[in-house]
Amino acid sequence: MSAILQGAGAGAAAALSPFNSIDSNKVVAPSRSSLSVRCKRYIVAGSDDGTNQSFGSSSLVARRSQPLMIPNAVSTTKADTAASSTSSKSGHELLLFEALQEGLEEEMDRDPHVCVMGEDVGHYGGSYKVTKGLADKFGDLRVLDTPICENAFTGMGIGAAMTGLRPVIEGMNMGFLLLAFNQISNNCGMLHYTSGGQFTIPVVIRGPGGVGRQLGAEHSQRLESYFQSIPGIQMVACSTPYNAKGLMKAAIRSENPVILFEHVLLYNLKESIPDEEYICNLEEAEMVRPGEHITILTYSRMRYHVMQAAKTLVNKGYDPEVIDIRSLKPFDLHTIGNSVKKTHRVLIVEECMRTGGIGASLTAAINENFHDYLDAPVMCLSSQDVPTPYAGTLEEWTVVQPAQIVTAVEQLCQ
C-alpha cells in the first residue's frame, strides 16, 4: 500500500501548502505502519456513491468519514488486479529507486541476455543508485560503464539488441539522450519495420527527466514530448515504487523498444510492494482515485500535485477521478474513454511544455474519440513554454501547481 503523500495518514495535518512543490524527502507519510496493518486494498474517499465498487478480488472497501485518498491504485477491471498491491500479505518497504533496482536485478537473474549500459552505472552504482550493487553481482560485461558518448552507446545497445541481447540503456539524465536522438528515432524505432520484421529491438531506454530542484534548463527536460512521434517505440512513465518495478520488468520483457521515463524528484518515494513477482501492463493506465465529477489525467510527478489538489477538491465537495496514464505511447484510451464516458469532463495535468507535449496529443485523441461524451472542452494544464529557470520561485511557476489544478477543476465543473 503506498501511503505516498499527504493524504494518507489521518494525522497528516502537516499537509504541504499548495504552493510548495513536493519535496521528495518529505514524502514518507508519517503514520504508515497503522495503515498497512489495517487496510486490505483500497480506501475509498468519502464521496458517497451508492455503488459498491469492488476493486479486484477484494471486496472489503473501507469507508471512512474523513476524506482520504486512494493510497495506491491499480486499474480497476483488468486482470492487473491479480498483481496489484499488497493485501494483508507482508510486502516490503522500499524507495522508488530501490524498486527499479529490484526489478532490474530480478530480470537480470531471470534472463542472461539482459545487460545494462550507461554512464557510471557499474562501479559507481548509478548516479541515482538504480544500478547499485549490480556490477558486483553480475560483472563488468553485464553492467557496462560507458564513456560519455550517448550517440554511440545507444547505437551499440540497439545493435546488440538486433542480435538478441536485451540491453537496458540508461541516460544519466533524459536530456542527454537528445544526443542519441538519431539512434533512437531511426534505428531503434524503425528497424523492425524497415527490415520487414526480421530484426526486433528489445531495448529499454530509461533515465530520469522532468523538472527537478533548480537543476537548470538543460537538466530539466521532458523528452517524452520529443519522442512521442517516433513510430515503433513505446513510452511509459513510472510514478510509484509499485509501478516502477512493474513497468521496469514489463519493459525488459517486451519485444518492442520501450522508453521508461523516471522523474528526478520521485526517486525517494517510499512504498510497500509485494514480495511476490508482479508486472504492470505497459499499455494500461492506473486508476488512482475513482470519482464522478471530472476525470483528471496525469502522469509521473504531476500525479502528486493532482492528488494534493484532490484533497482540497474533496474538501470543497468535488469528486475527481484521477487516472495516472502511465502509458504515454500508446495512450490507454480504453480506460480513459470509460472514465470520460462516466464523468464527461476532462482535465489533463502534465509537466510537458504546452506546445507539442503529451497533453497536446492526449487532448487531440480525446477530442477525436470521445467528443460526444464531453460536456466541457478538454482542459490541459502544462508547463510554460520556457526553458526552466534556475531561480526557485521562477521554477515553481514553470510547472503546474496544485492550486492551479483546483482552480481549473472548479472552472470546468461549473
Place this chain on the structure above:
Amino acid sequence: MALSRISSRSNGITRPFSAAFNRFISTDSTPITIETSLPFTAHLCDPPSRSVESSSQELLDFFRTMALMRRMEIAADSLYKAKLIRGFCHLYDGQEAVAIGMEAAITKKDAIITAYRDHCIFLGRGGSLHEVFSELMGRQAGCSKGKGGSMHFYKKDSSFYGGHGIVGAQVPLGCGIAFAQKYNKEEAVTFALYGDGAANQGQLFEALNISALWDLPAILVCENNHYGMGTAEWRAAKSPSYYKRGDYVPGLKVDGMDAFAVKQACKFAKDHALEKGPIILEMDTYRYHGHSMSDPGSTYRTRDEISGVRQERDPIERIKKLVLSHDLATEKELKDMEKEIRKEVDDAIAKAKDCPMPEPSELFTNVYVKGFGTESFGPDRKEVKAALP
C-alpha cells in the same frame, strides 16, 4: 585451413552454373597463389603478406559473382531511369571487389553492417536477385517486404545487418553487434563498413573508443571511394589517411580494387579482432556511378578520371586477366558466362516486375512486434486485454 573454407563456402549464386562449366573449365581446388597488386600499408601492426592463397574455383567464383553484381547494378540504373525504382538508389559498381573479397575471408556467422550502398553486399551474403529487384521496386517479395527500399536490405540468417540511411549511424550499431558477439562468446567478428564521408562522424570515434576499451571484435572498414557525395576527400578531411585515424587502434590500407588484397586483409583483420580487439581497414576503391542516381557523378570529377580508373584498376578486368593467364577459361567462355549472367538478371527483373505490391494492411504490420500499439496486453504480453480505439 583457408583453402577448405574457400571450397566449402557455398555461394548460392554460382553453384548452379559451376556444374555447367565443369566440362570446359578446370574448376578443381588446385591452389593458386596470387600476388596482390600493391603492398599493404600498416599502422601499428605488421602488414600481412602479399601472397594470397586461392584456387581456380575461387577465381572463377569471384569473376562470376562480380560480373553478376556489376550487371545487377547497371540493370538497377536502367530501372531507375525507367522510374521503376524511386527515391534513392546508390550503386556499387566499381567497388565489387570489397564485397567479394570480404565474403571470401569470413563465414556467415561473422556479421556485416554497412550504409546505404548495400545491394552487392546483400547479394554476397546470400541474397537472391529476385529479392533485390523486388525490394528495389517496392514489391512484396522484397527482402524487407517492400517496406525498406534500396537503403534497407537486411538478411538476418546470414548476419547481414543492413542497410542504413543515416551516414555513420551504422558504426555504433556494428560495435554493438560485436559486443553481443563477445557477450555470447561466439568466435565471430563484425565488419562495420562506412565511407570516406562518414569517416568524419563523431559517433565513429565514440564507438571506436568503446570497442578498443572493451576489446570488442569489431572491424571498421572504410570504403574510401574518395568522394563523400560531391565533396572530394581532400576537401572534407584534414587527414585522408583513414586507416591511421584510429590513432591507438591499428589500421591497414588495402587496394580495394583487388579482390585478393581485400580477402587477405579481411582474413588478417578477423584474426586480429578475435585476439586483440578492433582494427581499421581502409579500402582504396572507386565508384563509377555518381553518389546516387540523382547525382551524375561528373560535376566534381572528370570523365577522364573515371575512364582512367576503369581502364587501369577495374576489379573485374583484373580477375579476368588472372583467369585467362592461369588458363582457367577462354575468352569466349567468359563472354558466355557474362551472357548467362545478363539473362539471369533480366529474368529476375521480369519476375520481380510481375510481383505484386504489398497489401494495404502491411502498412501497419511490423511497427511493433506485437500488436499495433492499439492494444493493451496482459502482463505476460500474450493475451489481449483491450483494444484501444
